[in-house]
Amino acid sequence: PCQFEGQSAVHLRSPAGAQATVLLHGATLVSWQPAGDEEQLYLSPAAVLDGSAPVRGGVPVIFPQFNQQGPLPKHGFARDHAWTLQEATVRGEHAFAVLTLSDNEATRALWPHAFTLELTISIDSHRIDMELAVINNGEMPFEFQAALHTYLSTTDVRRAQLEGLIGQNYQDTVLDQPRQQWIDVVTIAQEIDRIYWQAPAELTLRDTGRRLAIVSRGFEDCVVWNPGPERSASLPDLPDDGWLTMLCVEAAQIGNPVRLAAGEEWSAIQSLVVAK
Numbered sequence: 001p002c003q004f005e006g007q008s009a010v011h012l013r014s015p016a017g018a019q020a021t022v023l024l025h026g027a028t029l030v031s032w033q034p035a036g037d038e039e040q041l042y043l044s045p046a047a048v049l050d051g052s053a054p055v056r057g058g059v060p061v062i063f064p065q066f067n068q069q070g071p072l073p074k075h076g077f078a079r080d081h082a083w084t085l086q087e088a089t090v091r092g093e094h095a096f097a098v099l100t101l102s103d104n105e106a107t108r109a110l111w112p113h114a115f116t117l118e119l120t121i122s123i124d125s126h127r128i129d130m131e132l133a134v135i136n137n138g139e140m141p142f143e144f145q146a147a148l149h150t151y152l153s154t155t156d157v158r159r160a161q162l163e164g165l166i167g168q169n170y171q172d173t174v175l176d177q178p179r180q181q182w183i184d185v186v187t188i189a190q191e192i193d194r195i196y197w198q199a200p201a202e203l204t205l206r207d208t209g210r211r212l213a214i215v216s217r218g219f220e221d222c223v224v225w226n227p228g229p230e231r232s233a234s235l236p237d238l239p240d241d242g243w244l245t246m247l248c249v250e251a252a253q254i255g256n257p258v259r260l261a262a263g264e265e266w267s268a269i270q271s272l273v274v275a276k
């Protein structure tokens, strides 16, 4: 491992010059720069990186509980543990890293199951694939929710457009109401927190001079979150105007928790692709 702001991390560089950095803490991807392109992820300048809190930005891994939908700490515990780097290699056009987290005393105290999480991050010149696998190493089935809580960077979120959600049913978490999306484009002017159920596999984020495809496979739901000005000001690890330069578009499995039998494996992917 190398260091990122004094913390253990793995740095990837593809043959074409794309780069990515993953902290061992939470296996949090904190940076992704496609070849010859700028940073695509938002990382709060006030993020706590020393392992004492989840990282505000990048791509925290949510497991085995989404938000406060169960008895566990918010968003589960995976984002709050040190993962182990298994491999970091370049193969062909790709650079990739594999990180794992297995149950230990601390996780079993919260959640009494034997598991391994495996996060594989793979980059080529203009694409990143983030695959989360869950393996049940125990003798009983278990259930979980999961998400890749991706913070995308935006030039000005009020001018950004997220396309592809027309006709979709969603839970509006701010209003605490079920709703339906009637216009194709989601725009942000204030706090937004929505779970789109059974979301399409591909969405597009348009931002000043940029088009980013957000592709998911295996994750059924999609969460769109921006804290807006008031919540941004109240979150200690986000600058007051932090909401303007970020948008979370999360690949998630929330509505239908996965039931995994003993010895079985589940996996799902979120990919980001910059249009050339």
Ligand code: TA6
Residues within 6 Å of the ligand: 054, 067, 074, 075, 149, 173, 193, 223, 225, 250
């Ligand atoms: O995924 C959206 C969400 O669950 C929001 O409700 C908001 O609370 C956000 O995640 C951030 O959660 P955090 O625990 O990282 O502050």
